[in-house]
Amino acid sequence: MTLKNKQIAWLNSEGGPLVMLSAAQAGIWKGALNSNHYDLACDVEDYLSVLNVENQLIIVLGDEPLPTCSLSSGEHLFIIRCYWIDDEENFCNYFEKIKEQYTNLELLEKKLIETNDTKWVVFDSAYTIFDSKEKINVILPDSQCEISTYKYEEEKASFLIHVFASKE
Numbered sequence: 001m002t003l004k005n006k007q008i009a010w011l012n013s014e015g016g017p018l019v020m021l022s023a024a025q026a027g028i029w030k031g032a033l034n035s036n037h038y039d040l041a042c043d044v045e046d047y048l049s050v051l052n053v054e055n056q057l058i059i060v061l062g063d064e065p066l067p068t069c070s071l072s073s074g075e076h077l078f079i080i081r082c083y084w085i086d087d088e089e090n091f092c093n094y095f096e097k098i099k100e101q102y103t104n105l106e107l108l109e110k111k112l113i114e115t116n117d118t119k120w121v122v123f124d125s126a127y128t129i130f131d132s133k134e135k136i137n138v139i140l141p142d143s144q145c146e147i148s149t150y151k152y153e154e155e156k157a158s159f160l161i162h163v164f165a166s167k168e
Helices: 023-028 035-042 088-104
Strands: 018-022 048-053 056-061 068-073 076-085 107-114 119-124 135-139 144-154 157-166
Touching (some): 035 056, 076 088, 076 135
Antiparallel strands (some): 068 076
């Protein structure tokens, strides 16, 4: 599925998982040019995995290669991955519901990260940052983040949600 909402920048993978890296260090990721990098990303089994590659923190968005966007609200960064949606133009309405209801959803997993940089980039793990056709720049809410993963589902839409919040 490819989403192309004019209001939201969607990142679409070509089949592999997405990776998140510090923007300053994103050049270390070699994608399929280094089979060890790409294999590491493809081998993750969690919805979100935190890896150390060449002494750099890498986040892999596992599960399926879903259309992905990022939105900030208050002190939270939401990485939203779309399983399905009836009408893409309704996404902003769904995001409002997600912001209001995510703490009531079942927590699927929780991870903690500590980084020196809050400017990160998300792109297809098959590519290097320089060769990636699409990417999303994100700002983490803090250098120490708790990442909680939830699934939001109703009749007309389903999303996998990663919420980045300052570690308290």
